[in-house]
Amino acid sequence: MAAESHSDTEYGRTGEEEPELDRGPIEAWAARSIKNPGRVYKGLFYTAMIAFLLTTLFPFYWLFMVALTPSGSLQNIILAPSTFDPTLLAQGDLTMGTNPGAFVEIFERLPFHRYMFNSFVIATITTVIVLIISSLAGYIFGRLRFRGKSPLMLLVLLVSFFPPAAFFLPLNRLFNRNIGVLEPILSDGSLYNTPYAMIIPFSALFMPLSIFILTTFYSQIPDGLEDAARIEGTTRLGALFRVIVPLSAPGVATAGVLTFIAVYNEYFFSRLMTDPGADNWAPIVRGILGYQGQYETLFNLMAAASIVGVLPVAILVVVAQEKIVSGLTAGALKE
Amino acid sequence: MADVTLENITKRYEDVTAVDDMNLDIKHGEFVTFVGPSGCGKSTTMETIAGLTTPTEGKVIIGGRDVTNLPPKDRGISMVFQNIALFPHMDVYENISFGLRLRKYDKDEIDRRVEKAAEVVQLGGMMDRMPDEMSGGQRQRVAIARAIVRNPDVFLMDEPLANLDAKLRVHMRTELQRLHKELDTTIIYVTHDQAEAMTMSDRIAVINAGELQQIDPPLTCYNEPKNLFVAGFIGSPSMNFVEGRITDNGFESDDVNIPFEPAAYNLSTGADVTLGVRPEDVYLSRNSREAADPTPPLTAYSDVLEPMGNEIFAYLKFDEEAESDMEEGVMPGQLLISVDPDTDIAEDQEVEVVLDRAKTHLFDTTTGNAITHQIAPVDTAGASGADAEVGSGD
Ligand SMILES: Nc1ncnc2c1ncn2[C@@H]1O[C@H](COP(=O)(O)OP(=O)(O)OP(=O)(O)O)[C@@H](O)[C@H]1O
Numbered sequence A: 001m002a003a004e005s006h007s008d009t010e011y012g013r014t015g016e017e018e019p020e021l022d023r024g025p026i027e028a029w030a031a032r033s034i035k036n037p038g039r040v041y042k043g044l045f046y047t048a049m050i051a052f053l054l055t056t057l058f059p060f061y062w063l064f065m066v067a068l069t070p071s072g073s074l075q076n077i078i079l080a081p082s083t084f085d086p087t088l089l090a091q092g093d094l095t096m097g098t099n100p101g102a103f104v105e106i107f108e109r110l111p112f113h114r115y116m117f118n119s120f121v122i123a124t125i126t127t128v129i130v131l132i133i134s135s136l137a138g139y140i141f142g143r144l145r146f147r148g149k150s151p152l153m154l155l156v157l158l159v160s161f162f163p164p165a166a167f168f169l170p171l172n173r174l175f176n177r178n179i180g181v182l183e184p185i186l187s188d189g190s191l192y193n194t195p196y197a198m199i200i201p202f203s204a205l206f207m208p209l210s211i212f213i214l215t216t217f218y219s220q221i222p223d224g225l226e227d228a229a230r231i232e233g234t235t236r237l238g239a240l241f242r243v244i245v246p247l248s249a250p251g252v253a254t255a256g257v258l259t260f261i262a263v264y265n266e267y268f269f270s271r272l273m274t275d276p277g278a279d280n281w282a283p284i285v286r287g288i289l290g291y292q293g294q295y296e297t298l299f300n301l302m303a304a305a306s307i308v309g310v311l312p313v314a315i316l317v318v319v320a321q322e323k324i325v326s327g328l329t330a331g332a333l334k335e
Numbered sequence B: 001m002a003d004v005t006l007e008n009i010t011k012r013y014e015d016v017t018a019v020d021d022m023n024l025d026i027k028h029g030e031f032v033t034f035v036g037p038s039g040c041g042k043s044t045t046m047e048t049i050a051g052l053t054t055p056t057e058g059k060v061i062i063g064g065r066d067v068t069n070l071p072p073k074d075r076g077i078s079m080v081f082q083n084i085a086l087f088p089h090m091d092v093y094e095n096i097s098f099g100l101r102l103r104k105y106d107k108d109e110i111d112r113r114v115e116k117a118a119e120v121v122q123l124g125g126m127m128d129r130m131p132d133e134m135s136g137g138q139r140q141r142v143a144i145a146r147a148i149v150r151n152p153d154v155f156l157m158d159e160p161l162a163n164l165d166a167k168l169r170v171h172m173r174t175e176l177q178r179l180h181k182e183l184d185t186t187i188i189y190v191t192h193d194q195a196e197a198m199t200m201s202d203r204i205a206v207i208n209a210g211e212l213q214q215i216d217p218p219l220t221c222y223n224e225p226k227n228l229f230v231a232g233f234i235g236s237p238s239m240n241f242v243e244g245r246i247t248d249n250g251f252e253s254d255d256v257n258i259p260f261e262p263a264a265y266n267l268s269t270g271a272d273v274t275l276g277v278r279p280e281d282v283y284l285s286r287n288s289r290e291a292a293d294p295t296p297p298l299t300a301y302s303d304v305l306e307p308m309g310n311e312i313f314a315y316l317k318f319d320e321e322a323e324s325d326m327e328e329g330v331m332p333g334q335l336l337i338s339v340d341p342d343t344d345i346a347e348d349q350e351v352e353v354v355l356d357r358a359k360t361h362l363f364d365t366t367t368g369n370a371i372t373h374q375i376a377p378v379d380t381a382g383a384s385g386a387d388a389e390v391g392s393g394d
């Protein structure tokens, strides 16, 4: 067998026309692969791709099935809810035995839209704050030369090396305290149960990453472009927002989306900075866990809420996808 | 009015002095060209005037206003950059109109001005191209249009024609001159092209190693260079230099002796001087009637000839045995002359040449400063007993 395949390859190399040989299907396949390795690479690529998609998308699929299953029959899901029966369609039952009503029920049981709104607002405001401040910082670190730049940059990055839990106690104490100057703005002068209790620490926590990304991007923009903008009549700040930021769009999108997703999905801090109620600016994860009552856990509603909750982020990523991909891979501006 | 004055401008980077104590006084409406070798500080000086770099010392005054600490946008200037610097995310129209839009001009006015500027640089019909879809020359024209569209008081142009082909360059040269006359603005210009500098400028500022060497009208720089650097830098091919010293009889070196009266130029015997003469001011002695006031003939040997069509450059050497070495231009012991194309001259010939006294320069070898731009012949009825016909080449 070994000798046989050895002579095969020899023939394959020397002769222009392959002699008709007696080969099994596997040997024939191997011979074809040797002649045309591209096919194999392509095949491997698709295999890996499919495996990857399966592992990432299957949980979503499963979540969707859980959401569609009536709450009584959760233990019987086998790829589809056990109550699923396509023949019901003929009898005019469009749901075919599933329970899409869960997607409505989540809003009836709890003000889930309010939880989504809370997370969305907190994430949006945090992202805006982070992008503005880290743009300024990125400009300084990326484009100016001054003494002590590297130590300062390290110091900024140091913030992101701490586990967020390390900040919790002092912040919790701080936010639960009545702060006199805030009294005219906030009813009781305390930040607890306000969006600020989350926006402020999130901005600080996610800032270093954004600063790092934007510094890298802004430093790539040729000096001449900034000079040209300033000659044409902008200030330094104007040059930053009219020329440097637009040219760094992939970097800004990357920093923005990463910050948004991280804040939108945040639970730990929000949990500790707010009471459970939607009116207390509790975030989305808090809402999802709200379907877990003392005596029953409505897994189908939790699943439905998770899917609804992920939609805004999914849309955001699809919209910004092109920019993010080039931002994560390139990092450099093509002249 | 937009006079531009630099007072004691110095710009130091960590270890280099890019501009060294520069004093300049440019009148309103003047066209001044900076020339100098690469890295001599031309762009840095421009950036200082523009406000893109703050000088380490000194003052910039534009139109009577001290603008040293004003940002570029408040100086009434526009600039064409050496590296063009178009905004890559804007099309041609947006690039040209950027400054106008910032200043909130109304749409019609912007359109009118952009169209006019585009016409001047021959860019019609390219308004919605992006910079990366254009050739280098086209981009440079957009950059020029962007600079002229705002009608500033002072134009700064850092090698604006460098990427253009010869024909377009000549066209743009005349366009810029026309524009200069029409707009009555001050233009400060940088170029490496001597022809450009000579033809366009009211005055040329020659800079070397951050120091201003001379600022004068082009012909003055050419005919009366203030020092060795200017003499060697202006003119192509450059001036011949012969190092020697002053004797009682005049100039003397191993190869060249020229009789004159040292006292007439306050020169004392023994002083080290360098004689300079341009290739076109050296004549074969059989044609010496062409020289208004020839020196005594010098004997030399022709080496390499470079026929250019309208003239022949002939490299001469004083020592017949010397190896010819053309690599570094004119070497000591060599003399480059330019002769008529129909002159009867061959390589490796003995020739006799004369210099035109009216066009022969003397420089102090130590300081480099010019002593005189012409050497008067010895007065035959003369004092000091100088022998009139001393030293006609050994
Ligand atoms: N940002 C900077 N940091 C340090 N040194 C600099 C900087 N900019 C310029 N220089 C130095 O200053 C000197 C003058 O530079 P400049 O750009 O003015 O030269 P230039 O005359 O415009 O030359 P070229 O004809 O090549 O454009 C050079 O030696 C250069 O290395």
Ligand SMILES: [Mg+2]
Residues within 6 Å of the ligand: B042, B043, B044, B082, B158
């Ligand atoms: Mg330069």
